[in-house]
Amino acid sequence: MDNVIRRRTLGARLGRAALYATLLLAALFYLLPLAVMLMTSVKPLAEITPGTLLSLPRDPTLAPWAKAWGEACTGMRCEGVGVYFFNSIAIVVPAVLISTLIGALNGYVLTKWRFKGSELVFALMLFGCFIPFQVVLLPMAQTLGWLGLSTSRAGLILVHVVFGIAFTTLFFRNFYVAVPTELVSAAKLDGAGFLRIFWRILLPVSAPIIVVSVIWQFTQIWNDFLFGVAFSAHNSQPVTVALNNLVNTSTGAREYNVDMAAAMIAALPTLIVYVLAGKYFVRGLTAGSVKG
Amino acid sequence: MMSFNISFPKTALATTLAASLTLSAAQAAEVEVLHWWTSGGEARAANVLKELMEAEGYGWEDFAVAGGGGETAMTVLKSRAMSGNPPSAAQIKGPEIQEWGELGLLGELDEVAEAEGWDDLLPPTVAEIMRHDGSYVAVPVNVHRVNWLWANPEVLEAAGVEMPTTLDELFSAGEAIREAGFIPLAHGGQAWQDATIFESVLLATGGSEFYQQALVDLDPEALGSERMVEALETFKRLRELMDDDMSGRDWNIATSMVINGDAGMQLMGDWAKGEFTAAELTAGEDYLCAAAPGTQDAFTFNIDSLAMFRVEGEERDAQHALARLALEPTFQEAFNLAKGSIPARPDLDMSEFDQCAQQSLDDFQRTADEGGLVPSMAHGMAVRADVQGAIFDVVTNYFNARDMAAEEAARRMVNAAQAAL
């Protein structure tokens, strides 16, 4: 939109100044918690006292980060959150890829191969977005037991895929609705098959929505604590569980700087994804779900 | 579809139970131990047990889950039990052991108990809690005393007061401490902490017999009685001795307020000693301990234990070794020195322990003989989790409400005990 007032009157200049001031103030509000985390994570323990949360570190050190990554103790294991970080990656990557692929195929069927009742099917699947996860904890545990997958990495991946496909299907369906059906019909007349049409016509234009699906799933699964803690064993716990063990241990001298460094480490992957790909995320999301 | 709907619930629990018998036998000569001993000192102490296990050639898979006094760990345990794959041992205590036992998920330890002579070794009160249906299913690791008062001697001196021994003295000492410019009573506004001081006040105003009637037997007459109203009113008056910012504060932060000299006293179980020890303070010199005012002749106990799930084969051998080693003097001493509690077996040499622990053991044995040894409601030793939760709700709501009469709270307490049954 183009409604900027270009005349440089005094009033306009004041208005511009007020505009920037408001935006910067808002930015401060959003940055405050992250700034506190970051600054606390590089302070020596002695510098962390009440009322000085926002003071700059006088003697910055990376030691808390090193400790959080490789030495901090959770329970009897003193190997930091690094190990758990890789557990998370091993769960997140397959879960994101599988749920995105399934979502794409579902969206494709639901828009380009409609059949009687396909709208109902979509409505039924959508409900999966809204189910509170605490509700499914016990039945899921039992199901994983039946499948012989309890406490395994495969089990956690399954859980994340199961409760992720509702979202990914929603994204892809809403995106593919906007892809002209004529293209698909023409290809069908030419004798192109189901997968060929998907591969040649839909997939090449799907980049924006794949980005959305991947970012969304990545954030959801990486940040998950409830499933991670309930369906893991000592050797498959994701990084959020390790972070919780570190931060929620309420005895002994707490090393707040190490806690914060561990929190930053756990947050880094999603932060990086948002900073690098946030633009595409918003663009793709509006291309899809908003305009419906 | 219909057959699916109907058969699902019927088979659910049966499958869980059956699966728990078969699946968990997969690991060989290893125990997986679910616990929430996650702080530095606790973990180091628990590590002694792990080393004892390893010295005998067994493996220890450490499964620690911190948070909310074991709440998160219990959720994990339920999820693991539902999936038919519980850990070999888990930190479970009090009446909850009975609940797990009733579900048929625990394995008995009678062989070990007989060989080691647990019946003679353990105090009867402790042994009783570890048994389900006549068989040992859990092994105790310590005995905590909940009704303690901790104080900073410098603050007391600055205010010119002695360690209070009655509630009246507590209030007058508190006023003096406030006038001297300190917070009289450090407290964290969380439901379990509110309940912890409530039960100590009730013990002081009502005595241990009344405590037993009200908070253990859940006698509606006792719960709705004049004595209960009195206890509730005194409990609420303690607010005057606390600071405004206490809501949501962790207990150890409150303890550090006493350590730093910001606050004079704290009513808390003896795990608080772990904090004093970590700050390298000496009992009797740098900090003081005494029974909570008015409860010198009572002992509210909180016993941590490891319950053993039903497993088979080599894992069972390892599990039995774990049960045996948990009462080994080396572990009991190291663990309880770190936890601030006293050993679960009273026959140990206590010379390494400080005067608070020695007093704790004396009081434990004296109250066991004379009466006055009662289970802690606030720490899940007296009643089942649902009743405990309902009582917590009443206590914490009353304590934080601006305008709730003690009579109303007592009435709700009666309802809570009944509704939850």
Add this chain to the structure above:
Amino acid sequence: MSLSRWAAKPAAASGSRRSPSGLLQAWLPKLVLAPSIAISLFFVYGFMLWTFILSLTGSRMLPSYDFVGFAQYARLMANDRWWVASSNLVIFGGLFVAICLALGLLLAILLDQRIRQEGALRTVYLYPMALSFIVTGVVWKWLLNPGLGIQAMVRGWGFENFRFDWLVDPDMAVYTLVIAAVWQASGFVMALFLAGLRGIDDSILKAAQLDGASLPSIYWRVVIPCLRPVVFSAVMILSHIAIKSFDLVVALTGGGPGYASDLPATFMYAHAFTRAQIGLGSASAMLMLGGVLAILIPYLYSELRNRRHG
């Protein structure tokens, strides 16, 4: 139910082709969709049914099947804490959605004025959505704690009478939840609105400007009505975040002081898992699901109606 109806018409869409590969082609779309349908029937609807059945039982620590009728629902209705949690959800949810929409729209309009460094600002507003309260909970607790955070800081600057003690005030604690939740989600709403603004046809605006309308009135009368679909999506996303809010409460207030800032999700969790009252917890979960349905049905209705149009 729907599965059987769907499966009962195998040949309907297959058209005239009869060769094996043609048959496969006709079946393939449904085969591709079938696992997902099965998954949602089992893992969503099966589990809901299971929860409903449990809500009719006296289940305690683990599920059992001793049916007690609707007694758990009656107990829930008589439970003071449940009502506190429900009314908190109304306050929290209402304020959270309203503030996120207002703040998101305002920031989007301001950012749409050819701002330098727009990309950086947008990222700053958006990033909280990437973090869970497992990560930021401790910091929020510090910031809102009167003795440690903002109050202590401002007092340290010399404003001795400054008060910001909502976290420890039973009447105000629920509003601290709103602050943190708005912090997390409002940037996301801003981004939705910004994209919506960029999508509005310039010619509409030009026409309004030619009519001599002032800038605020153009926004009020022309631009904002165009954003209706965005508002709708945002409301849906926000209310679903509000109903699911759990980590937030646990990290920030623990439901306290007392249980003044409890929400249904934390109520359900506390009863089903901590307090060995799975029956009661399941009943509260069913009522929560009812709340979700009340929001979802209009959404689905509009989704499906839109599809018929396009």
